[in-house]
Amino acid sequence: MVDVADTPDPGGEQAQPSPAVTGAGVQSVDRALGILEVLARTGESGVTEIALELGVHKSTAFRLVATLEAHRLVEQTADRGRYRLGVGILRLAGATTARLDLVQEARPIARQLAADTGETVNIAVLSESSALYLDQVAGSSALQSHNWVGQHIPLHATSNGKVLLAGLDDDGLEAVLGTLATYTSRTITGLPELRAELARVREQGFAVAVDELEVGLTAVAAPIRNAHGDVIASMSVSGPSFRLPEEQVEEVVRRAVAAAVEVSHRLGWGHR
Amino acid sequence: MVDVADTPDPGGEQAQPSPAVTGAGVQSVDRALGILEVLARTGESGVTEIALELGVHKSTAFRLVATLEAHRLVEQTADRGRYRLGVGILRLAGATTARLDLVQEARPIARQLAADTGETVNIAVLSESSALYLDQVAGSSALQSHNWVGQHIPLHATSNGKVLLAGLDDDGLEAVLGTLATYTSRTITGLPELRAELARVREQGFAVAVDELEVGLTAVAAPIRNAHGDVIASMSVSGPSFRLPEEQVEEVVRRAVAAAVEVSHRLGWGHR
C-alpha cells in the first residue's frame, strides 16, 4: 500500500534501542498496569487524573480503565464516579499465595502462634530491597486491624527485616541496603551498628525490634529456611510494647523460633 | 468490523466457562488480563500453553507475559522456565485490602438481611477464646434484644460461635476451647457432641442454636470468608424462638447464607 511517511526518518536519527523507561513491552498493557499502580498509590482516582498521570489522552485512559473493570480489577465508586481497585485483585492475590507452598505450610502454624501469643503474626520475604509481607494472622482482638499484606517495609527497622538481612552474605547485603532512614530514636542508622546487630541475630537465631520502626511497637522474628538452609522468609510476632514487656518477650521469642523451625521442617529443612 | 462493546454491560459478564477472553475493551489488555486469570487457575503455565488457552500466537502471548513480568505481576520459575503470578499482585492487593473493612463491607448487606427477616443481625469474629461482636443491626420488631457489640460470648452455645469454631482445624479448636459451661438444658457440654455438631455445621455451611445460650432465644449463623477461603467472621440472625419456628428457620437460613456469601465475595472470596 501507500508508504505515507510524512515524517521521514531524518537521516541518521536511529531509534533509541531502549526508549522505554518503564521497560515497556506491549504499550497498552503497560499503560493499563500503570493505571493499577496509580490506583494502588492514590487509592481512588478519576479518569482525567489517571490520564494526566500516565501522560495519555482521557479517552485512552477511559478505555483502559473500562477493560480493567470488565475483569473486576477496578471498580467505580458510583455510576458516574471515580475508580478504585476491585475485588478481582484479591482473587488473584489469593491464587498467588495459594501457589506459594511457603504460605500454605506456614499458615496453620502461624495461626497457632497467633493463638498462643494473642498477638499478630506476619510472614515476610525479601523483595526489591524491602520486606514484602505475604501473610498475616491477626491476634486476639481486632480482626480488622491494619493489614500489612502486600506492603513494603524497611529492612533495617523491623525484626522481620533484620532476620532477612541476616540471611544474606555481604555482597547481597550491600546490594539490598540503601540509606538507613531514621524512624524513631531507637532506629539503627549506622552501618557498623547494623552489621553488629545482624551478626547477633545470626548467632542467636532471632531478631527483636522495640520501638525501632514506631514508638510503642515491639516485634520479634525468626528465620524460615528451605531445604538448603537458606533463609527464605521470616515469621514475626508483633504487638504494642506494653503488652510485650521484656520478660514476656523471652517466651514469645521461644514460641516464634519454634514455629519458624516447624515451618522450615515442613519445607524440607534439616530432614533426617 | 467488530463493534467495540455495543453495550458495556458491566453486570453480566460472568460465568463464561470457556477460557475465551471476556471480550470487550482494549484487546491486548484484555488478553493480558486473561493471562493473569489463566495463571490464577493453573498456578503455573508455559508460554505455549497460555497461547493455546487464549487462542493467540505464541509470540503474542510471550510479549504480553513479558510486559506483565516487567511490572512484577508474573514471574518465571527459572531463567528459561514457566510463568506464574508474582509479588506485584500482592502489592496491589495490599492497597486493596487497606480500604476493605469487614464491618464497612458487611453493613449494607446486614441491614438488608435485617430488613428481610425482621430480626436482629450480628457480625462476630473470633477473639481470645470467645466470640466478639463487631456490629449489630436491629430488626424491625419492637422486641429487641440488648446490644451485644463489644461483648464476648461463649463459642459453644451460640450459632455464631459454632460457625467460627467450625472454621478452625483441630489444633486451633483445642487451643481455643476451655470448659464448656452449661447455660440451659440444651447447651452442648460434651466435647464429642460439640465436634459432631461442628462437623455438621461445616458440612451444611451454617449453624443453628435454639435455646442453647438462653431459653427462648433462637439464632442462625453463616460463615464469612476471606480471599483464602478462611472463615474470618460470622453473620447471624437471632430473635425470640416463638418468632422463629422451625419452618421459618429454613427460610432465614437461606437468606443468612446468601448474605454471608455476598459479603465474602466483597472481601475477595472467589467461587462465584
Place this chain on the structure above:
DNA sequence: AGACTGCGTTTCGTCAAGCGCAACACCGAC
C-alpha cells in the same frame, strides 16, 4: 553422536487495533 522435538525467545513486515481528537451528556458552582 546425531537427529529430532519441544521449549522460550527474537526478528520482521503487515494491517487492524488502539490512539488522540473533538464532540457529547451531565453535574455543580458561580
Place this chain on the structure above:
DNA sequence: GTCGGTGTTGCGCTTGACGAAACGCAGTCT
C-alpha cells in the same frame, strides 16, 4: 443563564500490536 468540570462516545489516521517464521537451547529418542 454560562462556565468549568466530570466521565463517556464516534471517528478517521497511524502507530503499535499481531502472526509467521527463524533461532538457540535442552532433553530425548534412535
